[in-house]
Amino acid sequence: MPMTQAKSLDAEAETSFGPMTEELGFHLRRAQVAAFKHFAQSVTAAEGITPGLYGMLQVIASNSGLSQSRLAEVMEVDRSSIVKVVNQLTEKGLIKREASATDRRSYHLRMTSEGKLALRRIEDAVARQDREFSAGLSEDARRLLISLLKRLY
Amino acid sequence: MPMTQAKSLDAEAETSFGPMTEELGFHLRRAQVAAFKHFAQSVTAAEGITPGLYGMLQVIASNSGLSQSRLAEVMEVDRSSIVKVVNQLTEKGLIKREASATDRRSYHLRMTSEGKLALRRIEDAVARQDREFSAGLSEDARRLLISLLKRLY
DNA sequence: TATTGTTATACTCTATAACTATA
DNA sequence: TATAGTTATAGAGTATAACAATA
Numbered sequence: 234m235p236m237t238q239a240k241s242l243d244a245e246a247e248t249s250f251g252p253m254t255e256e257l258g259f260h261l262r263r264a265q266v267a268a269f270k271h272f273a274q275s276v277t278a279a280e281g282i283t284p285g286l287y288g289m290l291q292v293i294a295s296n297s298g299l300s301q302s303r304l305a306e307v308m309e310v311d312r313s314s315i316v317k318v319v320n321q322l323t324e325k326g327l328i329k330r331e332a333s334a335t336d337r338r339s340y341h342l343r344m345t346s347e348g349k350l351a352l353r354r355i356e357d358a359v360a361r362q363d364r365e366f367s368a369g370l371s372e373d374a375r376r377l378l379i380s381l382l383k384r385l386y
Numbered sequence: 387m388p389m390t391q392a393k394s395l396d397a398e399a400e401t402s403f404g405p406m407t408e409e410l411g412f413h414l415r416r417a418q419v420a421a422f423k424h425f426a427q428s429v430t431a432a433e434g435i436t437p438g439l440y441g442m443l444q445v446i447a448s449n450s451g452l453s454q455s456r457l458a459e460v461m462e463v464d465r466s467s468i469v470k471v472v473n474q475l476t477e478k479g480l481i482k483r484e485a486s487a488t489d490r491r492s493y494h495l496r497m498t499s500e501g502k503l504a505l506r507r508i509e510d511a512v513a514r515q516d517r518e519f520s521a522g523l524s525e526d527a528r529r530l531l532i533s534l535l536k537r538l539y
Numbered sequence: 540t541a542t543t544g545t546t547a548t549a550c551t552c553t554a555t556a557a558c559t560a561t562a
Numbered sequence: 563t564a565t566a567g568t569t570a571t572a573g574a575g576t577a578t579a580a581c582a583a584t585a
Binding site: 436438463464466467470489490491492 | 551552553554555556559560561562
């Protein structure tokens with residue numbers, strides 16, 4: 234059944250999606266949806282970490298001590314949307330909030346030692362997943378694709 | 387302020403996002419978010435049509451008479467998620483539900499004449515938007531990018 | 540006055556489960 | 563029994579507005 238569906242989608246792609254098949258945005262979206270599904274089936278299934286949480290973890294790990302407001306800025310979401318995420322990562326024992334010595338309103342976010350350990354593991358899983366996902370591309374094609382994508386933002 | 391932010395993100399990109407900058411999924415997501423924002427600022431602002439609704443419209447236009455279940459299949463969402471969308475497009479006068487002559491449970495979805503007219507206009511707006519969004523790429527680079535993206539799904 | 544983190548609230552998108560009317 | 567469309571409901575993910583504590 235999955236093969237049949239895939240086959241029919243392939244065969245009717247031109248007629249099913251009309252002029253959209255000429256649009257970059259259309260293919261960008263489809264590829265991105267496929268990437269999320271792939272991530273969910275490997276990394277999220279094994280480690281319980283969504284793409285969003287993984288991104289937050291990496292930003293915290295690479296910018297140790299940053300504030301929640303700064304994290305929100307980097308992730309380009311509202312400050313209020315960060316609260317839940319930080320709670321989740323804290324409850325998982327992956328990060329900690331440290332009171333700032335100079336500003337009592339603010340927290341410094343840092344990885345816990347368990348978090349650092351977990352991130353090394355997750356990072357490997359993500360790297361493998363990313364390679365698997367792009368298995369249809371040669372290493373050169375993969376690099377080329379990344380460089381083209383970067384020119385869009 | 388936007389320029390300052392963009393500049394600081396560029397300058398710190400390597401340190402802010404860590405190993406993610408090596409991942410295809412990371413760049414795919416950023417490009418896709420940028421594409422949605424661009425679409426929202428041009429097409430959605432001018433025509434009140436989101437990327438999702440536009441996709442539905444094109445699939446209905448290219449597969450006139452298809453059922454809601456078939457539309458859900460093509461869009462890869464649940465049947466129940468289609469109901470609201472079909473209602474919205476019907477209320478906007480862009481599509482109509484026609485009773486099936488052979489199966490009284492089922493509807494055939496079709497564009498209204500106003501819908502066809504509107505779609506021609508929206509289609510042009512989207513085509514312009516898509517070119518603007520990919521203005522940083524030559525025509526060849528754009529085609530290359532699309533062909534690379536297709537190899538991911 | 541402005542900023543940090545928070546809460547309350549709401550909106551969009553999507554899914555699951557259960558219903559109805561058919562088939 | 564199975565399918566088409568629908569409804570009720572829930573869970574992500576995100577935003578806005580307003581608040582307390584602090585700067």
